[in-house]
Amino acid sequence: MDRLRGLAAHLRTHLRGQDPVLDRIGPALSRGEMGLGDPSRPRGSYLFVGPTGTGKTELAQLFTDYLFGPGHLAAFDLSEYQNKSSVERLLGADRSDPGLLGRALATHATGTLLFDEIEKAHPDFLDLFLQMVWHGRVTLATGETRSLTPYYLVFTSNIGAAEAMRMEHSTPAAVESAVLRRVEQALRPELVGRFDEKLVFRRLSYEVQREICEYLIAREVERLKNLGFDLEVSREALEFLVREGHHPHLGARPMRRAVEQNLQDAVVRCLFANGTASGPLVVSDSRCCLSIAGA
Numbered sequence: 001m002d003r004l005r006g007l008a009a010h011l012r013t014h015l016r017g018q019d020p021v022l023d024r025i026g027p028a029l030s031r032g033e034m035g036l037g038d039p040s041r042p043r044g045s046y047l048f049v050g051p052t053g054t055g056k057t058e059l060a061q062l063f064t065d066y067l068f069g070p071g072h073l074a075a076f077d078l079s080e081y082q083n084k085s086s087v088e089r090l091l092g093a094d095r096s097d098p099g100l101l102g103r104a105l106a107t108h109a110t111g112t113l114l115f116d117e118i119e120k121a122h123p124d125f126l127d128l129f130l131q132m133v134w135h136g137r138v139t140l141a142t143g144e145t146r147s148l149t150p151y152y153l154v155f156t157s158n159i160g161a162a163e164a165m166r167m168e169h170s171t172p173a174a175v176e177s178a179v180l181r182r183v184e185q186a187l188r189p190e191l192v193g194r195f196d197e198k199l200v201f202r203r204l205s206y207e208v209q210r211e212i213c214e215y216l217i218a219r220e221v222e223r224l225k226n227l228g229f230d231l232e233v234s235r236e237a238l239e240f241l242v243r244e245g246h247h248p249h250l251g252a253r254p255m256r257r258a259v260e261q262n263l264q265d266a267v268v269r270c271l272f273a274n275g276t277a278s279g280p281l282v283v284s285d286s287r288c289c290l291s292i293a294g295a
Contacts, residue, residue, distance in 0.1 A: 015062060018054065039149065042133065045197075047195045049159055049200055057156060095143060098140045113151050160178065160183060220260055236283050242255075
């Protein structure tokens with residue numbers, strides 16, 4: 001119970017700009033952890049939809065690491081399963097092959113199964129996912145039927161992303177309604193109706209991306225400090241990184257890349273030049289550099 005009480009705060013600390021989503025996923029996960037749902041079904045089944053880079057995969061990783069510890073999330077990129085024959089890749093080709101899903105279940109006795117970009121999978125997969133979500137089990141090519149009741153199932157999709165991007169000034173309820181209408185048109189309604197939660201992620205405003213930049217800088221500075229490099233990020237460097245990483249359509253991914261690459265490159269250049277790499281991070285010649293007294 002104490003662990004669950006800290007879940008909401010943990011998610012809000014690490015995922016920015018999606019408060020309406022977090023308001024719903026916290027109670028849903030608590031229900032799953034307390035075993036209040038149907039015991040024949042997965043702990044929880046969730047559909048995360050919205051624009052790219054808004055935190056869908058990040059949220060699945062965050063709550064899985066918090067609840068189970070690192071190494072308990074098995075991810076499947078469904079853009080790699082667009083052909084009918086790719087079902088064999090997931091479930092196995094014959095009785096000696098459990099497929100990628102069977103091997104993941106053997107590795108992870110509990111945790112989360114993440115299926116990215118559900119709309120890109122071959123239509124045959126929708127029958128499989130319906131069985132997994134509603135009946136809580138999956139039959140592998142080996143003939144073995146595996147229970148999915150110890151797992152959370154998370155499906156992500158970019159369906160409705162265009163609507164979400166256009167409705168940046170609308171209320172969360174209006175955005176959710178518009179996106180879910182598109183989801184119901186694109187996916188089989190019997191599958192959509194069986195998810196425990198359908199959560200719509202909103203685009204990240206400039207202000208939210210700036211907040212994310214500050215968070216990513218603090219995290220990267222702490223990581224580098226643990227490696228022996230003590231950096232102090234100046235206001236000038238912060239503004240530079242916000243400009244470098246901000247993207248109106250791609251969300252937080254470019255920001256993460258901008259922060260990590262610029263700070264790490266500054267450390268590398270300073271090590272080559274001075275043999276040490278600690279000090280204030282400043283901007284010089286349109287790039288981040290470490291300023292070392294006397295260097």
